[in-house]
Amino acid sequence: MTFNPLKEKGIPLEKQIRNWNQIAVKPYNKTTVDCYTRTRQILMNGIEVEAWGFKHQLNRFAFDNNDKELIAQISRIEDSQQATANWMTPKDQSVLETTLAYEQVAVDLTAWLAQNEPDDYIKETFDFGLLEDFDHLYRYSQFAYMTEGICPDSIVDNQTDVIIGRPTQFHHNDNGLRIRKHYDKKKTHPQTKVNILTLLSAEQQTHNFYAEHGFMYGSQSLRETYAEIKDVEEEHVTMYESLIDPSETMWEKFLIHEFCEVCNYYTCAEDEVDLRIKKIWELFYELELGHLKIAIDLFKKYEKRDPEEIIGSTVVIPSRFKSQKKYVQKVLEKETSKRLDTNGRYNVTDQLEQDWPSYKVQDKQNEINSPSENAVRLAVIQNDRDIVHCDEALKNKEIELLKSGLQKKSNANNTVFPDELDELIKKSNEEKLKKEKLI
Ligand SMILES: [Fe+2]
Ligand SMILES: [Fe+2]
Ligand SMILES: [Fe+2]
Ligand SMILES: [Fe+2]
Numbered sequence: 001m002t003f004n005p006l007k008e009k010g011i012p013l014e015k016q017i018r019n020w021n022q023i024a025v026k027p028y029n030k031t032t033v034d035c036y037t038r039t040r041q042i043l044m045n046g047i048e049v050e051a052w053g054f055k056h057q058l059n060r061f062a063f064d065n066n067d068k069e070l071i072a073q074i075s076r077i078e079d080s081q082q083a084t085a086n087w088m089t090p091k092d093q094s095v096l097e098t099t100l101a102y103e104q105v106a107v108d109l110t111a112w113l114a115q116n117e118p119d120d121y122i123k124e125t126f127d128f129g130l131l132e133d134f135d136h137l138y139r140y141s142q143f144a145y146m147t148e149g150i151c152p153d154s155i156v157d158n159q160t161d162v163i164i165g166r167p168t169q170f171h172h173n174d175n176g177l178r179i180r181k182h183y184d185k186k187k188t189h190p191q192t193k194v195n196i197l198t199l200l201s202a203e204q205q206t207h208n209f210y211a212e213h214g215f216m217y218g219s220q221s222l223r224e225t226y227a228e229i230k231d232v233e234e235e236h237v238t239m240y241e242s243l244i245d246p247s248e249t250m251w252e253k254f255l256i257h258e259f260c261e262v263c264n265y266y267t268c269a270e271d272e273v274d275l276r277i278k279k280i281w282e283l284f285y286e287l288e289l290g291h292l293k294i295a296i297d298l299f300k301k302y303e304k305r306d307p308e309e310i311i312g313s314t315v316v317i318p319s320r321f322k323s324q325k326k327y328v329q330k331v332l333e334k335e336t337s338k339r340l341d342t343n344g345r346y347n348v349t350d351q352l353e354q355d356w357p358s359y360k361v362q363d364k365q366n367e368i369n370s371p372s373e374n375a376v377r378l379a380v381i382q383n384d385r386d387i388v389h390c391d392e393a394l395k396n397k398e399i400e401l402l403k404s405g406l407q408k409k410s411n412a413n414n415t416v417f418p419d420e421l422d423e424l425i426k427k428s429n430e431e432k433l434k435k436e437k438l439i
Contacts, residue, residue, distance in 0.1 A: 004313045005262050006296065010289020013070070016077045023080050025280065027090035030097065035157035036321035037277060039105045040268045041088045042098075043319055044284075046205030047198065047264055048082035051075075054257050061250050067298060074291050081284055088277070095213045096144045100155040102206045103140060106133035107160055109202055111324035113195045114331075116317070122192060122243055124346065125180050126199070127331050128338060129236055134328060135165030136229050138388075139372040142379035143222050145387045152389050159323040161390035164398055166336045167405045169370035169412045171232040173340055174357035178239045181344035185245035185252075190259070190312040193244075197260045198318040200240040207233035221378060224371035231365070251299045252310055258292040259311040260318070267319050329394060336405035349407050362410040370412035377416060384428035386421070398425070 028037065055075035062068050089098065107130065114126035137152070141162045144150040152162045183192055207230055214226025248256070265285035272278035296307045340358070341347040352359075376386045388395055403418045411417075 003315060005259065005289065005292060005311070005315055006307060006313060008289045009293060010291075011283075011286045013073055013077070013290050013294060016073075016287050016290060018080060023083050024087055025084055026276075027088050028274065028277070030090050030093045034273050035101070035104065035155065035159055036108075037272065037274050038101050038155075039108065039321050040272065040281075040319070041085055041277070042101055042105050042205070043109065043198075043202050044264065044268060044281075045082060045086040046201045047261060048078050048085055049205055049208065050197070050201035051257055051261055052078040052082060054253065058250055058254055070294055070298075074294065077287060077291070081287065084280065084284075094148055094150075095216050096140065096148055097150060097155050098209070099140050099213075100137065100144055100150075100152055102209055103133055103137035104156045104160050105202055106130075106206060107137060107328060108321055108324050109319055110199060111327045111331075112320050112322070113199055113318065115327060117192065117195055118189045119183060119192050121181060122183065122196065125239065125243060126195075127335060128340070128346065129199075129203075129239065130328065130331055131166040131335055131338075132168070132171045132232060132236070134161075134332065135168050135171075135372075136232070138162055138164050138386075139168055139225060139229070139375045141387045141389070142375040143219075143225065146379055146382050147217060147219065147222065152387065156389075158389075159325075161325050161328065161394060163388045163390050163394060164386075164401050164405070165332060166338070167402070167415075168229060168232065168372035169366055169415065170339075170362065170405070170407060170410075171235065172228075172358065172362050172365050173235060174361050175235075175238065177340040177342060177358055178235050179242045179344065180239060182243055182245050185248055185310075188245070190310070191316040191318075193256050193311075194260045194263050194316050194318045196240055196243050197256060198264060200237065201260075203233055203236040203240060207237060221371055221374045225375055228365075228371045249303065251295075251302045255292075255295045255299045255307055255310050258288060258295040261288040262292050263316050263318050266315050267317050271320060325390075332401065333397070336401055339407075349404075352408070354409075356409075359410045362412075366410070366412040369414035373412055373414045373416055376421075377414060380416075380424050384431055385425050 052075050055071055055078060059068055059071045062071060110126050110130040110133065114123050114130060117123040117126060137160065141152040144152060156162070210226050210230035210233060214223060214230060217223060262285065265281050265288055268281040269278060269285050272281055299307050337349045339347050339349060339352060379386050388398065399418045399422050402421060
């Protein structure tokens with residue numbers, strides 16, 4: 001269905017307050033939930049956190065008290081939507097289980113966006129970030145197994161591969177290199193604006209989740225891994241927000257934020273397989289249309305421009321969750337050696353300057369060791385080899401992938417090098433054969 005969101009009315013703001021029972025809805029069952037219901041729930045929490053935070057920023061810029069009141073009414077609703085989305089998480093879902101789901105969101109969402117992004121440079125940036133979150137899923141899967149005996153497929157449901165990506169120890173960059181070239185707001189497609197804001201919200205929430213939960217385990221290696229990956233998510237927020245045209249006004253941004261929420265709930269409602277949760281997405285879609293209407297009125301009042309110039313006249317689909325194994329493999333086999341370079345460019349490991357600015361950051365941050373490399377070392381001790389879940393053909397490419405991901409300089413002291421990993425895998429296979437013979 002296509003429709004013009006500028007013409008829809010939705011539920012009026014004065015009718016949007018819900019009671020506590022409607023806000024704190026029943027959690028899903030972690031063992032029976034569809035993995036993409038969970039990714040939608042995580043994403044929409046992130047979208048609402050961003051929507052709420054932005055509205056408070058906007059309110060600090062608004063002079064008119066009537067406008068301030070309207071904005072405050074909307075941020076209160078965003079806040080209640082955030083609680084509903086986030087509190088669908090059941091209390092027995094562990095921090096590590098939720099962490100695996102967060103990285104599944106990042107991988108499958110970024111892959112979807114990259115394939116539906118009209119701007120080639122922004123697509124390239126999405127592909128770049130994709131391989132980093134893909135590697136986070138692999139690193140956390142080692143700890144999920146070691147700490148709680150969890151197989152990653154109990155969360156990702158065989159929909160997302162778990163294998164090495166661009167190694168996390170190399171995701172730490174000089175901040176200047178994370179700044180990418182921004183789009184031109186006069187030329188860019190509304191889809192691009194919504195794509196970036198959707199991903200930015202997801203990355204910001206991933207950062208916040210690790211910041212709020214990374215201390216909840218006793219293992220020092222795991223705590224350090226959360227700290228390490230949280231720092232990468234912080235870089236991801238910087239990277240994706242740098243794609244936005246800085247000349248967008250606050251009223252323009254308000255419009256894009258509400259449009260982004262409309263499009264995401266529209267997609268969620270279309271795709272949701274849990275009928276109880278589908279009803280919530282449908283309701284929230286109607287609430288967002290009510291917010292969009294106010295954003296349109298305020299935009300017209302202050303900017304005297306046509307909102308269609310900013311958000312177009314049709315809905316876009318920013319978050320269709322489905323298995324992206326094929327696409328991710330394609331990027332994986334081409335781009336683990338890719339690195340950020342100055343002035344928004346990309347480069348490959350072989351061609352980096354001797355004084356590439358990120359070497360300095362990596363040398364300092366990984367000076368004792370890289371916790372995410374420890375993840376693999378420790379898993380090998382407990383499990384013969386690292387935890388990898390994908391088909392045999394991809395599994396057989398692991399050493400090759402690792403080789404192309406390494407750098408000439410600044411490999412941490414505890415790096416698991418290809419020869420060593422190869423040795424461990426061979427040993428593990430021999431052991432397996434021996435055991436089979438004994439049986
Ligand atoms: Fe909202
Ligand atoms: Fe990540
Ligand atoms: Fe990320
Ligand atoms: Fe909203």
